[in-house]
Amino acid sequence: MLTTILKRLLGAIPNLIGVIVVTFLLTRALPGDPAAFFAGASGTAEAVEEIRKKLGLDKSLPEQFIVYVRDLASGDWGFSHATGQPVLTELTTRLPASLELTLAGLFLAVIVAIPLGILAATRPGSWIDHLCRGIATAGVSLPTFFTGLLLAYIFYFLLGWAPPPLGRLDPYLSAPPTVTGFYLIDSLIARDFEVFIGALKQLILPTITLALFVLAPLARMTRASMLGVLSADFIRTARASGLAPTTVLFAYAFRNALLPVMTTLGMVFSFLLGSNVLVEKVFAWPGIGSFAIEALVASDYAPVQGFVLSMALLYVLLNLTIDIAYGFVDPRMRVDG
Amino acid sequence: MASLTMTRWQLLRYVVAENPLSLAAFLLFAALVLLALIGPWIAPFDALASNVGAPLSPPSMAHWFGTDSLGRDILSRVIIAARLDLGIAVAAVGISCILGGLAGAFAGYFGGWTDRIVGRLSDTIMAFPLFVLAMGIVAALGNTVANIVIATAIINLPFYIRVARAESNVLRNAGFVEAARLAGNGEVRLLFHHIIPNILPPMTVQISLNMGWAILNAAGLSFIGLGVRPPAAEWGIMVAEGAQYIVSGEWWIALFPGAVLMLAVFCFNLLGDSLRDLVDPRRRT
Numbered sequence: 001m002l003t004t005i006l007k008r009l010l011g012a013i014p015n016l017i018g019v020i021v022v023t024f025l026l027t028r029a030l031p032g033d034p035a036a037f038f039a040g041a042s043g044t045a046e047a048v049e050e051i052r053k054k055l056g057l058d059k060s061l062p063e064q065f066i067v068y069v070r071d072l073a074s075g076d077w078g079f080s081h082a083t084g085q086p087v088l089t090e091l092t093t094r095l096p097a098s099l100e101l102t103l104a105g106l107f108l109a110v111i112v113a114i115p116l117g118i119l120a121a122t123r124p125g126s127w128i129d130h131l132c133r134g135i136a137t138a139g140v141s142l143p144t145f146f147t148g149l150l151l152a153y154i155f156y157f158l159l160g161w162a163p164p165p166l167g168r169l170d171p172y173l174s175a176p177p178t179v180t181g182f183y184l185i186d187s188l189i190a191r192d193f194e195v196f197i198g199a200l201k202q203l204i205l206p207t208i209t210l211a212l213f214v215l216a217p218l219a220r221m222t223r224a225s226m227l228g229v230l231s232a233d234f235i236r237t238a239r240a241s242g243l244a245p246t247t248v249l250f251a252y253a254f255r256n257a258l259l260p261v262m263t264t265l266g267m268v269f270s271f272l273l274g275s276n277v278l279v280e281k282v283f284a285w286p287g288i289g290s291f292a293i294e295a296l297v298a299s300d301y302a303p304v305q306g307f308v309l310s311m312a313l314l315y316v317l318l319n320l321t322i323d324i325a326y327g328f329v330d331p332r333m334r335v336d337g
Numbered sequence: 338m339a340s341l342t343m344t345r346w347q348l349l350r351y352v353v354a355e356n357p358l359s360l361a362a363f364l365l366f367a368a369l370v371l372l373a374l375i376g377p378w379i380a381p382f383d384a385l386a387s388n389v390g391a392p393l394s395p396p397s398m399a400h401w402f403g404t405d406s407l408g409r410d411i412l413s414r415v416i417i418a419a420r421l422d423l424g425i426a427v428a429a430v431g432i433s434c435i436l437g438g439l440a441g442a443f444a445g446y447f448g449g450w451t452d453r454i455v456g457r458l459s460d461t462i463m464a465f466p467l468f469v470l471a472m473g474i475v476a477a478l479g480n481t482v483a484n485i486v487i488a489t490a491i492i493n494l495p496f497y498i499r500v501a502r503a504e505s506n507v508l509r510n511a512g513f514v515e516a517a518r519l520a521g522n523g524e525v526r527l528l529f530h531h532i533i534p535n536i537l538p539p540m541t542v543q544i545s546l547n548m549g550w551a552i553l554n555a556a557g558l559s560f561i562g563l564g565v566r567p568p569a570a571e572w573g574i575m576v577a578e579g580a581q582y583i584v585s586g587e588w589w590i591a592l593f594p595g596a597v598l599m600l601a602v603f604c605f606n607l608l609g610d611s612l613r614d615l616v617d618p619r620r621r622t
Contacts, residue, residue: 014460015460015464018457018460018461019461019465021461022461022465026473026474137603137607137610140549140606141602143553143557143576145573145577145580146576146595146596146598149576149579149580149583152583152584153592156584157583157588165584270463270465270468272466273469274466274468274557277468277472277561278557278561281560282580296562296563297562301476307473308465308470308476311465311466311469312470316464
């Protein structure tokens with residue numbers, strides 16, 4: 001088992017290198033000359049040259065790449081011109097907000113999509129099957145930013161059930177003391193139930209928006225994979241042996257059907273992290289996505305590069321986690337070692 | 338399989354009868370293409386002109402979809418935007434399909450180092466959350482519509498590479514390819530005359546499955562302020578313009594462009610599904 005995990009870790013390294021090379025190339029492709037930018041409009045040619053030397057822009061590309069990697073490793077991700085803070089600090093303080101939203105969206109999508117897919121697969125052609133197919137096609141067609149606005153309009157403006165779509169917490173409540181950075185968990189640790197309810201209320205609409213979008217691929221894959229497994233010989237044998245239908249469904253079929261579903265999780269995470277940016281903008285969520293959008297609007301590139309890199313690292317990490325979890329679910333992986 | 342004894346036309350009728358939504362999707366698709374082609378002639382007002390009606394007026398007989406904060410007619414803007422939105426998606430998917438298809442076909446056919454390089458390229462793109470990579474590319478290349486097209490094309494590349502690679506990898510050992518090889522055709526000629534024409538059907542399915550996603554991505558990028566700039570009419574940016582008014586109850590500014598965008602994507606996804614059922618019924622899920 002340990003060697004499997006180690007192998008997976010090593011397997012992620014080429015991806016990691018690819019990600020760093022691409023973000024480096026994106027940095028180099030920036031419009032304009034960074035040295036001229038720092039020197040300002042009144043900068044003389046010598047001043048520009050000096051800054052270019054100071055920034056290391058006079059070196060060859062491979063040398064610059066080494067400097068880039070060294071800076072990244074030592075935590076120097078550049079400065080945000082808009083806030084004057086180091087990019088890494090900005091990102092780490094905002095990351096929990098994004099993660100809380102992403103994980104909540106994933107959780108909701110999984111607990112709705114998997115039962116829906118199973119139900120659809122056990123009753124092919126029934127209304128629930130059609131519902132599943134309808135939701136699956138409609139779900140991927142929804143522009144996340146539009147569903148978010150629509151939900152905010154219905155549940156905030158028309159019905160008044162939801163709080164205004166502005167941020168993680170009502171302005172009159174103060175954030176719980178930071179332990180994990182997740183307001184839901186931190187408020188429980190601090191036993192502050194008012195804050196917990198407040199944070200939960202703010203979280204509901206953005207979570208539903210995200211979940212609606214990623215529900216589709218999950219439900220679709222669960223249904224297809226369950227259908228495939230349910231028609232297999234060993235299921236027929238299990239049924240013929242008189243096992244209880246629920247035992248057959250969950251212990252025999254579902255466990256086998258889970259594998260292809262876990263493989264799609266990688267794609268689902270890609271969708272989730274991407275639409276997270278849009279949802280954060282709609283709900284004024286103070287995460288790294290809205291930070292990157294603000295920076296984009298202000299043509300402040302260091303935060304954008306930092307954002308792309310951190311999202312990619314997060315994604316590589318999530319995929320690695322899925323890979324390792326796959327080994328636990330699939331016993332064949334354990335034997336191979 | 339019944340399709341062996343059916344003509345394509347019978348199969349088409351069968352698919353439409355089994356799933357009437359496909360027919361609706363096809364009609365909607367035709368309507369969208371028509372809008373993109375003749376939009377400027379049928380739009381009731383100038384899409385860029387301010388104060389053709391009172392600002393922020395709700396839908397009425399004169400302005401079916403209402404007007405925005407500058408008094409522009411939203412119906413006209415939604416119609417005009419069809420050309421830009423579909424244009425971006427078609428251009429991006431076209432570039433992606435040609436480049437990805439060629440790279441994938443070469444990789445699958447020749448194998449070896451070509452395959453390794455193409456595989457590494459596609460893995461590297463897939464190592465990013467795709468929308469985030471598109472944001473990074475547009476930020477680096479510059480904030481223009483052309484760069485939106487490039488970014489959308491790049492993030493779609495892996496899907497075409499994958500399909501073309503898998504198909505040409507199987508086809509290179511097919512009997513008819515062997516025969517053509519023995520007849521003295523060169524490798525490149527084999528690739529272009531015997532392999533690539535045969536990977537076109539699965540590529541077409543991939544295009545139609547991909548088109549809706551490409552529209553969504555492009556609209557998402559302009560929603561966050563990349564690429565298309567005001568006052569240009571584009572569905573994503575129109576939703577963004579309406580976003581600040583939705584909490585004060587002016588729903589029509591964001592709703593109509595958003596709903597049309599959603600319909601367009603829905604229509605492409607349905608068409609993609611039906612086309613896939615038609616070309617390759619086994620992949621149906």
